[in-house]
Amino acid sequence: xxxxxxxxxxxxxxxEDFVDPWHVASKSATGIDYDxxxxxxxxxxxxDNLITKIENLTGKRAHHLLRRGVFFSMRDMHGILTLYEQxxxxxxxxxxxxxxxxxxxxxxxPFIFTKWLQETFDVPLVIQxxxxxxxxxxxxxxxxxxxxxxxxxxxxxxxxxxxxKTFIFSDIEYISSCPEFYMNICKVQKLVTYSQxxxxxxxxxxxxxxxxxxxxxxxxxxxxxxxxRLFKSKKDIPCLIPxxxxxxxxxxxxxxxxxxxxGVKPAVIHSTFVPALQGVQTKMSASDPNASIFLTDxxxxxxxxxxxxxxxxxxxxxxxxHKKRGSYLTxxxxxxxxxxxxxxxxxxQIERDYAxxxxxxxxxxxxxxxxxxxxxxxxxxNRALVTKEMVKQYMTPRNLECSIVT
Ligand code: TRP
Numbered sequence: 001x002x003x004x005x006x007x008x009x010x011x012x013x014x015x016e017d018f019v020d021p022w023h024v025a026s027k028s029a030t031g032i033d034y035d036x037x038x039x040x041x042x043x044x045x046x047x048d049n050l051i052t053k054i055e056n057l058t059g060k061r062a063h064h065l066l067r068r069g070v071f072f073s074m075r076d077m078h079g080i081l082t083l084y085e086q087x088x089x090x091x092x093x094x095x096x097x098x099x100x101x102x103x104x105x106x107x108x109x110p111f112i113f114t115k116w117l118q119e120t121f122d123v124p125l126v127i128q129x130x131x132x133x134x135x136x137x138x139x140x141x142x143x144x145x146x147x148x149x150x151x152x153x154x155x156x157x158x159x160x161x162x163x164x165k166t167f168i169f170s171d172i173e174y175i176s177s178c179p180e181f182y183m184n185i186c187k188v189q190k191l192v193t194y195s196q197x198x199x200x201x202x203x204x205x206x207x208x209x210x211x212x213x214x215x216x217x218x219x220x221x222x223x224x225x226x227x228x229r230l231f232k233s234k235k236d237i238p239c240l241i242p243x244x245x246x247x248x249x250x251x252x253x254x255x256x257x258x259x260x261x262x263g264v265k266p267a268v269i270h271s272t273f274v275p276a277l278q279g280v281q282t283k284m285s286a287s288d289p290n291a292s293i294f295l296t297d298x299x300x301x302x303x304x305x306x307x308x309x310x311x312x313x314x315x316x317x318x319x320x321x322h323k324k325r326g327s328y329l330t331x332x333x334x335x336x337x338x339x340x341x342x343x344x345x346x347x348x349q350i351e352r353d354y355a356x357x358x359x360x361x362x363x364x365x366x367x368x369x370x371x372x373x374x375x376x377x378x379x380x381x382n383r384a385l386v387t388k389e390m391v392k393q394y395m396t397p398r399n400l401e402c403s404i405v406t
Contacts, residue, residue, distance in 0.1 A: 031280030
């Protein structure tokens with residue numbers, strides 16, 4: 001894309017699938033049409049060539065979330081790979097909106113993949129906790145939002161991010177301690193008009209000015225100059241953002257202003273959404289306990305939820321008719337296994353057996369329940385080991401280690 005050219009498609013409420021940072025809905029029984037979303041958002045599909053290129057450059061098998069198409073779309077990934085090839089630095093930026101104490105499975109997916117990116121490319125990572133955003137949008141106090149940020153930081157730390165390469169920050173805290181971060185926010189705010197955010201996010205005149213100006217705060221960590229203490233004041237390190245596709249509007253806006261404020265356009269890699277327990281037409285949501293598997297759910301709660309809800313066909317077993325319809329692809333238990341089962345041989349076998357009806361839905365659910373209980377049980381144990389002191393360490397700005405960034 002030439003500089004000065006805009007990449008901001010207009011917000012439209014008339015399309016069949018609806019995806020923005022706050023709503024995800026599809027009228028289709030097969031869920032969101034992600035190929036259409038690529039066209040609508042103007043991103044690029046992750047194809048086999050790109051996956052092979054990643055494998056060849058890193059000498060490592062691509063992560064199952066890449067191979068199974070969960071991370072399916074991108075902007076400028078080839079540029080990032082060229083940097084890696086030339087031993088030039090880049091850093092990762094991702095985030096979490098701390099809307100409640102409990103995170104769910106859907107929140108975990110981008111972080112699991114981000115950890116793999118960090119380990120594979122050996123790069124620093126910044127994680128933004130948007131407590132300001134959640135205060136502005138939700139019915140919670142600013143103190144609660146800040147407390148949730150610290151609680152969520154524990155879940156993120158429990159995934160095992162390298163302390164020497166990872167900085168986690170709450171917006172509320174970091175804005176008041178780092179002038180360079182706030183300076184970048186101001187620069188973005190000056191460059192984006194109300195009419196542009198209205199076009200990108202669908203805001204209208206009744207929305208608070210907090211909502212209208214927030215996108216600048218999510219944009220600013222895309223610029224390494226927002227982190228002078230992390231990168232030894234190196235101001236132009238390129239950034240790669242792993243996120244779910246609903247966050248893309250923020251980064252379209254960011255890319256549009258990047259060069260005007262003297263920064264580098266961030267690259268982005270997008271994932272699909274983990275569907276709600278009730279079906280593929282929407283995503284897991286923290287505000288609906290019955291739609292989500294929480295990281296705090298007990299073994300029994302997991303069993304009950306999968307049995308009761310993850311049953312898009314109303315409890316039937318695999319029948320000839322079911323087979324004919326090929327409906328296993330939209331089956332929630334099958335979908336969750338796509339995200340969670342790391343063993344490829346096992347996954348392929350299950351897929352084959354389920355598609356042809358050798359494996360019944362109940363058996364598939366049993367496999368999922370066991371796997372979920374194992375993953376969430378392990379997470380619970382790891383989280384219990386995260387101390388306040390550790391949270392403080394991750395959240396203290398300090399020089400981040402990286403073999404390339406000097
Ligand atoms: N707005 C995101 C949310 O509500 C949080 C977020 C901030 C984020 N910065 C990000 C997500 C960068 C992905 C990448 O969850």
